Amino acid sequence: MGKKLYIGNLAYDVTQEELQDVFSQAGTVTSVSVVADKFSGQSRGFAFVEMSSDEEAKEAISKLDGYSMKGRNLRVDEARPREPGRFPSGGGGQSGGGRKPRW
Secondary structure (H helix, E strand, O other): OOEEEEEEOOOOOOOHHHHHHHHOOOOOEEEEEEEEOOOOOOEEEEEEEEEOOHHHHHHHHHHHOOOEEOOEEOEEEEOOOOOOOOOOOOOOOOOOOOOOOOO
């Protein structure tokens, strides 16, 4: 099974294709997702890359953490699952539902 990686400190003009090319140095890339602001469409400076195996993910971390891309040093780490209630929009989290304001 594949392993999803978090890629941080991206230049705002990095494309999915460019990330695919860079990460394919470490193995087979199964998916790439550059995270963009839902209103402006502007990159938020981070992405997720899924490698086809845990070994390739470890290789990508060791090879590409600190890699210079478009003048920025990438931060590459294992992606962590989203924490419920972490985002203010309430997107799927269970905290805060049904609370009354304290005024």
